[in-house]
Amino acid sequence: MASDELRMPRRAALAGMLLVLFAGQARGGPAFSSSADVRGHPVKPGAPAKAARASEYTLRTGDTLSRVARQLGVSAATLAEANGIADPNRVRAGQVLNVPKVGEPEPAAARPLPPLPSPVVVVGGGSRHLVSEGENLARIATRYGTTVAELARANKLKNPNLIREGSELQVPGPPWLCPVQGPHQFADSWGAPRPGGRRHLGIDVFAVRGTPVVANVSGILEHAEGATAGLAYYLQGDDGYTYYGAHLDALAAARGRVERGARIGTVGSTGNARGTTPHLHFEIKPGGGAPVNPLPSLERWCRG
Numbered sequence: 001m002a003s004d005e006l007r008m009p010r011r012a013a014l015a016g017m018l019l020v021l022f023a024g025q026a027r028g029g030p031a032f033s034s035s036a037d038v039r040g041h042p043v044k045p046g047a048p049a050k051a052a053r054a055s056e057y058t059l060r061t062g063d064t065l066s067r068v069a070r071q072l073g074v075s076a077a078t079l080a081e082a083n084g085i086a087d088p089n090r091v092r093a094g095q096v097l098n099v100p101k102v103g104e105p106e107p108a109a110a111r112p113l114p115p116l117p118s119p120v121v122v123v124g125g126g127s128r129h130l131v132s133e134g135e136n137l138a139r140i141a142t143r144y145g146t147t148v149a150e151l152a153r154a155n156k157l158k159n160p161n162l163i164r165e166g167s168e169l170q171v172p173g174p175p176w177l178c179p180v181q182g183p184h185q186f187a188d189s190w191g192a193p194r195p196g197g198r199r200h201l202g203i204d205v206f207a208v209r210g211t212p213v214v215a216n217v218s219g220i221l222e223h224a225e226g227a228t229a230g231l232a233y234y235l236q237g238d239d240g241y242t243y244y245g246a247h248l249d250a251l252a253a254a255r256g257r258v259e260r261g262a263r264i265g266t267v268g269s270t271g272n273a274r275g276t277t278p279h280l281h282f283e284i285k286p287g288g289g290a291p292v293n294p295l296p297s298l299e300r301w302c303r304g
């Protein structure tokens with residue numbers, strides 16, 4: 001929404017009043033419209049009771065932001081934040097507000113989609129490597145940040161110079177750290193439909209805003225930023241996996257080499273998560289390629 005739509009002429013802005021003064025643009029139909037009733041799937045168990053629905057509300061003459069917020073079961077601050085409203089006094093009749101859902105990060109798509117197939121991969125504490133043509137043990141060791149001796153020992157190799165193309169090697173590695181260091185919760189939202197035919201290719205780890213986000217493994221950190229992702233990062237792990245985190249409140253670590261446990265930033269709700277419950281959107285991309293479901297790895301390293 002362009003910010004100039006939100007400005008009212010000075011003469012109309014009555015100091016201290018939250019009343020909307022402009023009439024004539026309100027729609028004929030009901031002002032409240034919900035898209036949640038066509039989602040076709042139930043609210044997840046354990047979701048907050050107030051887990052309402054992504055919807056729109058068209059402001060009518062006489063509406064105030066605080067009253068509308070109260071009616072919709074969200075705070076006025078949340079409503080203002082979700083709509084980029086800097087000054088709650090400056091709203092107008094006919095203005096369409098996005099009403100954020102409580103407890104879900106992004107609006108769901110209109111039609112349910114089939115489950116997204118994904119191999120069950122638990123990442124961390126070592127990994128497997130398929131030997132390809134021309135590779136030798138030294139090169140593989142370098143890629144995973146280990147040594148030829150460690151690889152030879154882990155795979156009981158008598159002659160480290162003889163590895164067969166197509167054979168699978170165990171790559172020893174340190175255990176993961178949970179990327180969110182503090183009380184948190186997550187559920188399986190892998191493959192969930194998103195607007196525009198997109199799928200949810202990660203898991204959302206919910207935590208209080210400001211909870212530390214750390215490097216789950218050592219690697220090379222890159223910062224990323226975008227309208228959808230907000231403040232985000234890529235971590236090219238020494239384990240051969242690329243990790244991606246989004247919607248951070250702040251980025252703390254400089255780009256470059258980071259060790260396991262380094263503080264990357266803090267949990268937030270930037271990008272298209274603005275106005276929703278703070279969370280880390282987390283993805284795992286083997287070899288930097290197509291993402292796999294991070295749930296099994298998060299369950300192994302973040303629970304218990």
Ligand SMILES: [Zn+2]
Pocket residue numbers: 105200202203204280281282
């Ligand atoms: Zn997400």
